[in-house]
Amino acid sequence: MHFYYSLTGSHLLFQSLAWPDAPVFTRIPAQPETILPISKYVSSNRDMTHPYKSLPKTAFWKPAVAACNPLEIRDLWDPKFAVRPQTRIATFGSCFAQHFSKALIKNGYSWINAEHPPKEFSEADQHIFNYNVFSARTGNIYTASLLLQWLLWATGKTAPSEEVWQKSGRFYDPFRPAIEPNGFETGAEMMRSRNVTLNALNAIVKKADIFVFTLGLTESWFNTESGVEYPMCPGTTAGDFDKNIHQYVAQDSEFVVAKLRQAISLLREINKNIRVLLTVSPVPLVATNSGQHVLVATSASKSILRAATVTAVNDFDFVDYFPSYEIINSPVFRGGFFMPNLRSVTPEGVAFVMAEFFRGATACATPAPARKMPPSPPLSDSVDELHCDEEILEMYAELGGSSE
Amino acid sequence: MPSLADPVSNTEVVIIGNSHVRALSLGWAEISGEFPGVTIGFYGFRGTFYKTLVADQTRQVLKTTSPELQQQFEQANGNNGDIDFSSADRVIVVGGHTWWHGVDQRLYSLQVVNRALERSLHQSSAYGLFLKIRALTSKNVLFVHAPFPASRQPDSGPSALNYLDELSVLNNAFLSPRGASLMPQPKETYGETLQSKLEYAVGLRGFRQPHRKKGMPLQKIDDLTHMNGKYGAIVLKDALRSGPFPAAAQRDDQWS
Numbered sequence: 001m002h003f004y005y006s007l008t009g010s011h012l013l014f015q016s017l018a019w020p021d022a023p024v025f026t027r028i029p030a031q032p033e034t035i036l037p038i039s040k041y042v043s044s045n046r047d048m049t050h051p052y053k054s055l056p057k058t059a060f061w062k063p064a065v066a067a068c069n070p071l072e073i074r075d076l077w078d079p080k081f082a083v084r085p086q087t088r089i090a091t092f093g094s095c096f097a098q099h100f101s102k103a104l105i106k107n108g109y110s111w112i113n114a115e116h117p118p119k120e121f122s123e124a125d126q127h128i129f130n131y132n133v134f135s136a137r138t139g140n141i142y143t144a145s146l147l148l149q150w151l152l153w154a155t156g157k158t159a160p161s162e163e164v165w166q167k168s169g170r171f172y173d174p175f176r177p178a179i180e181p182n183g184f185e186t187g188a189e190m191m192r193s194r195n196v197t198l199n200a201l202n203a204i205v206k207k208a209d210i211f212v213f214t215l216g217l218t219e220s221w222f223n224t225e226s227g228v229e230y231p232m233c234p235g236t237t238a239g240d241f242d243k244n245i246h247q248y249v250a251q252d253s254e255f256v257v258a259k260l261r262q263a264i265s266l267l268r269e270i271n272k273n274i275r276v277l278l279t280v281s282p283v284p285l286v287a288t289n290s291g292q293h294v295l296v297a298t299s300a301s302k303s304i305l306r307a308a309t310v311t312a313v314n315d316f317d318f319v320d321y322f323p324s325y326e327i328i329n330s331p332v333f334r335g336g337f338f339m340p341n342l343r344s345v346t347p348e349g350v351a352f353v354m355a356e357f358f359r360g361a362t363a364c365a366t367p368a369p370a371r372k373m374p375p376s377p378p379l380s381d382s383v384d385e386l387h388c389d390e391e392i393l394e395m396y397a398e399l400g401g402s403s404e
Numbered sequence: 405m406p407s408l409a410d411p412v413s414n415t416e417v418v419i420i421g422n423s424h425v426r427a428l429s430l431g432w433a434e435i436s437g438e439f440p441g442v443t444i445g446f447y448g449f450r451g452t453f454y455k456t457l458v459a460d461q462t463r464q465v466l467k468t469t470s471p472e473l474q475q476q477f478e479q480a481n482g483n484n485g486d487i488d489f490s491s492a493d494r495v496i497v498v499g500g501h502t503w504w505h506g507v508d509q510r511l512y513s514l515q516v517v518n519r520a521l522e523r524s525l526h527q528s529s530a531y532g533l534f535l536k537i538r539a540l541t542s543k544n545v546l547f548v549h550a551p552f553p554a555s556r557q558p559d560s561g562p563s564a565l566n567y568l569d570e571l572s573v574l575n576n577a578f579l580s581p582r583g584a585s586l587m588p589q590p591k592e593t594y595g596e597t598l599q600s601k602l603e604y605a606v607g608l609r610g611f612r613q614p615h616r617k618k619g620m621p622l623q624k625i626d627d628l629t630h631m632n633g634k635y636g637a638i639v640l641k642d643a644l645r646s647g648p649f650p651a652a653a654q655r656d657d658q659w660s
Contacts, residue, residue, distance in 0.1 A: 115511075117516070117520075118512065118516065118517075118519075118520035118523075120520040120521075120523035120524045120527065121519070121520060121523060122523065125519055125523065129515070129516055129519070180513055180515055180516075181515070182515070184513055184514075184515075185513065185514045185515070189513055189514065192510070193512075193513050196510075196511050
């Protein structure tokens with residue numbers, strides 16, 4: 001296969017042609033214009049008025065995207081509300097949410113951390129024991145329904161599950177299965193630890209100015225007897241899979257929107273001033289149980305999540321969306337922000353996303369008196385150190401997943 | 405190992421440490437009559453003088469690189485100011501341990517607490533000294549941590565509730581397998597919080613000079629960090645009478 005390109009402005013047009021003798025990346029001569037130039041069309045409709053006449057440049061693909069160096073594309077986010085360095089920001093969600101906390105700290109923003117490690121802990125210890133990853137040690141919260149479950153437990157609206165998983169004499173939290181290496185000493189210790197996290201989450205919601213939540217997945221696992229949702233399929237990270245009670249649920253758009261609405265409403269009920277910033281993780285699924293190809297399932301999952309954020313942003317004036325997903329996944333960037341596994345996001349991609357976040361935040365923010373904040377712990381920004389519980393699923397592919 | 409409680413035993417003890425060695429030295433003057441067979445060499449100096457100590461592998465001694473200290477040690481103990489462990493029956497390291505406290509065990513799992521304890525130990529200068537001693541000898545080492553500071557508000561400090569549990573973890577999980585142990589501060593010297601009783605503090609010491617405004621009187625300050633000979637005597641008795649040290653296990657490599 002050989003690739004040909006023509007130049008239209010700065011835009012590369014790739015064409016796939018089967019031409020064995022042709023050199024790779026040969027330029028195609030410019031084609032004669034077959035469409036009436038826009039200027040002629042506009043001039044013939046000079047007096048006509050319509051909304052597109054007054055739109056900014058960012059509303060038009062050619063000047064905002066096609067004519068730009070991809071790395072110089074700007075103004076992807078126009079914040080609904082100010083994000084200042086002294087704004088108290090909590091972060092939760094899927095793996096990608098961890099980039100937010102690291103970048104916030106690095107840039108001197110006020111990231112809320114309600115579960116501090118012992119001061120003696122090294123950075124490696126903090127990583128192993130999941131401290132300073134999210135604002136509380138919830139582990140990954142992949143779905144809107146899981147966020148709602150955490151919030152209901154933290155606020156005492158529903159009683160937390162007392163389910164405990166046991167393996168080789170150790171005790172695991174079904175809702176944070178990888179929160180501690182080798183689990184806990186006893187079931188009681190596990191429950192006590194989770195209560196610490198629930199209390200921390202409750203405190204965070206009460207004092208946060210902005211709650212950043214990164215939606216990651218729509219595929220989920222529920223317990224049909226208790227109704228609880230697990231972040232991971234039982235039997236993968238810990239626990240035992242029981243097909244009679246562990247049910248796979250492919251969350252559809254209606255389900256996600258409903259749970260997201262409830263979670264956001266609950267946040268606002270606890271803290272009437274809280275604002276919510278939603279993002280969708282650009283990271284594809286590690287594995288799917290949908291029966292579809294994982295690439296197709298990823299597209300379906302992300303589409304549902306993205307659509308849900310649109311609804312939430314439209315429904316609530318205190319909810320905004322930050323386009324992490326688009327920045328990484330847009331064809332404009334030609335997959336260049338992904339690692340060779342085409343799943344993990346490169347440090348450059350993360351930096352680009354977060355630069356856009358801070359650019360938007362800075363543009364929106366107006367000066368305000370500084371609030372003295374406690375120093376935040378230094379965090380590594382290595383992508384290799386992300387906590388992604390679901391990556392355990394990759395192991396099952398290597399252990400002989402079906403090729404069909 | 406001879407029993408140190410036995411007055412006829414001929415036992416040599418090496419005590420190395422920071423400024424808190426002085427309390428033990430003063431205490432020894434009071435109680436040495438109870439231990440007629442015991443000889444103690446005191447090697448103490450303020451701050452982190454440990455850092456000046458280097459192991460002389462050829463002569464199997466610890467030497468200080470500070471001429472002043474060498475002179476001081478020589479005057480006190482002879483032996484050219486070197487610290488020789490070859491004839492020592494017991495080695496005691498005093499102070500230099502950043503005592504770990506303030507971690508609320510209700511907030512953390514046992515794994516986290518243990519890891520924090522281990523890190524605390526590793527970060528202490530006493531640990532660094534231990535490594536130097538271990539380079540020369542596998543003899544058992546007893547750690548005596550710095551005393552809890554005394555306070556005029558005896559109930560204001562962190563609770564002592566978990567103190568012995570924490571020590572137990574340190575001893576069982578980390579020190580005992582390496583032929584060492586950490587001695588708890590004698591119970592009679594502190595109360596319900598991790599603060600030494602005021603009666604054991606050194607008391608008034610000097611004047612606070614820095615940042616004094618012109619015309620203002622000099623202010624006497626209390627030394628509530630260092631303890632007196634009465635305290636030293638109690639600690640030293642405990643240290644000398646403590647049961648046989650844990651057998652030196654073959655795990656010295658883990659300290660390196």
